[in-house]
Structures are given as structure tokens and as C-alpha cells.
Amino acid sequence: xxxxxxxxxxxxxxxxxxxxxxxxxxxxxxxxxxxxxxxxxxxxxxxxxxxxxxxxxxxxxxxxxxxxxxxxxxxxxxxxxxxxxxxxxxxxxxxxxxxxxxxxxxxxxxxxxxxxxxxxxxxxxxxxxxxxxxxxxxxxxxxxxxxxxxxxxxxxxxxxxxxxxxxxxxxxxxxxxxxxxxxxxxx
Numbered sequence: 317x318x319x320x321x322x323x324x325x326x327x328x329x330x331x332x333x334x335x336x337x338x339x340x341x342x343x344x345x346x347x348x349x350x351x352x353x354x355x356x357x358x359x360x361x362x363x364x365x366x367x368x369x370x371x372x373x374x375x376x377x378x379x380x381x382x383x384x385x386x387x388x389x390x391x392x393x394x395x396x397x398x399x400x401x402x403x404x405x406x407x408x409x410x411x412x413x414x415x416x417x418x419x420x421x422x423x424x425x426x427x428x429x430x431x432x433x434x435x436x437x438x439x440x441x442x443x444x445x446x447x448x449x450x451x452x453x454x455x456x457x458x459x460x461x462x463x464x465x466x467x468x469x470x471x472x473x474x475x476x477x478x479x480x481x482x483x484x485x486x487x488x489x490x491x492x493x494x495x496x497x498x499x500x501x502x503x
Contacts, residue, residue, distance in 0.1 A: 320402045324394050327446040329470035331371075332383040333394060334446035335401060340410040342375035346448050347414040348464035349373045358412055360404045367396050374446065374465030381446035381465040427454050430489055437484045442467055442477070449481070452498065457490060462498040473497065 318338075325334045341360065350372050355361035361373045364380070369388040374381040382397055384390075420431060430451055442448050447467030452460040461481070467473045474497060482495040 320405050322398045322401055324398070325446070327381065327466035327470070328472055329383070329445075329447070329466040329468075331386050331469050332381055332446055332466035333390060334466070335380045335382065335394070335397060337378045337380065337401060337405060339405055340378050341380050341405070341408065342377060342412075342414075343410040345414065346374065346376040346443070346464070348375075348448070348450075348468070358408075360401070360408045363400045363404055364397060367393060367400070369393065372465070372468055374448065374468075376443055376446075376448065376465070379443075379446060383466065383468060424454070427451055430454065430459065430485065433485060433488050434481075437488075438481055447473075457492045458494050458496055459485065460496045460498065 321338045323336045325336060327334055349355040349358070349361050349365070352362060352365045355365065355373065361375070364370060364373050364382060369385040370382055370393075371385055372383040374383070380397070380401060382393070384393060420428065423431070434449065434451070439448060445466055447463060447465035447470065449467060450462045450464060452462055454460075462468075463470070463473050467477065470477070478495060478497055482493065485493050485495065
């Protein structure tokens with residue numbers, strides 16, 4: 317593997333930063349880990365959780381989004397995270413299996429339709445900011461989602477982002493749809 321390079325970018329969430337690498341951390345799909353117990357099979361994520369105050373790790377393509385509690389200065393945490401990534405990325409397998417990889421296979425047609433709309437309209441912007449969302453349930457006109465990555469604890473996720481998601485889905489799927497977000501508590 318060639319020399320690993322990283323670049324840090326802010327996100328709209330003050331509690332999350334993106335670290336962009338010159339190699340993939342997740343070749344297909346995306347994954348969010350909310351604790352050590354969820355990533356024991358991914359040494360890179362496990363090592364990042366060993367850093368102080370880290371509350372979530374999100375992998376998407378060549379981006380690692382780290383969310384923290386807000387109790388530590390970003391400068392120290394980012395430098396430590398970059399060292400972990402540079403040291404472990406050469407042995408990291410970006411093709412590791414995750415629950416997200418198999419999740420869509422058994423979804424009902426209605427949720428697959430919603431996923432396609434989100435993939436085309438909403439997810440590119442969320443992923444560009446170091447986040448994403450997961451569709452949890454559709455019950456009549458109520459759609460439950462969970463924000464991931466930088467979106468998980470972002471203040472705008474409960475307002476502007478939610479409004480945009482609901483507006484797009486009302487226009488393209490169901491005019492009566494109400495989107496209910498599940499927010500992460502990180503601070």
C-alpha cells in the first residue's frame with residue numbers, strides 16, 4: 317500500500333469531523349458503529365473507539381466520520397485519530413461485511429422504494445457532510461429513521477434536514493408521510 321494521506325474536514329455537526337483518506341475504509345455501502353461491541357471484527361473502528369470521548373464511528377467509501385461527546389478539544393482527538401488511521405489502514409479490509417450490506421435484501425417493496433428515493437436525492441448531501449440515515453420502519457404514513465455519522469447528533473438534523481427529507485418523500489412517495497427521527501444522545 318502506498319503512503320497513506322489524510323485530510324480533516326468539518327461537518328455541520330460541531331461534535332463530528334470527517335477524516336478523508338486516500339484509500340477506502342468501506343468499499344461497498346456504509347456502516348456506523350455506536351460502541352465497541354458493534355465493531356470487534358473491524359480493528360480500525362475498534363482502535364478509534366479507544367480514543368477519549370469517541371461516541372460513534374462512521375465509514376463510507378474513503379471517509380471516516382468521528383463523533384465525540386464534546387468534552388475534548390478537537391485538535392488532540394483529530395491528531396490521535398489520524399495516527400490510528402495511518403497505522404492501521406494498511407491492514408484494514410474495506411470489504412468487511414456489515415449488517416447494512418445484507419439489510420436491503422429482505423426489505424418490503426415500500427421501504428425499497430423509499431430507499432431508492434433517499435439514495436438518489438438525500439443521501440449524497442448527507443454523505444458529503446460525513447453522515448447518512450437508516451430507514452428503520454414504515455407503519456402506515458409514519459416513517460422512522462435513524463441518523464448516522466455526523467448527522468446522528470447534529471442540531472440541524474432535527475429541523476432543516478428533517479424537513480428536506482420529509483418534503484422529498486412527500487413529493488415522490490406519499491403526500492401524507494411523516495418522518496420520525498431517532499436522534500443519538502452524545503452529550
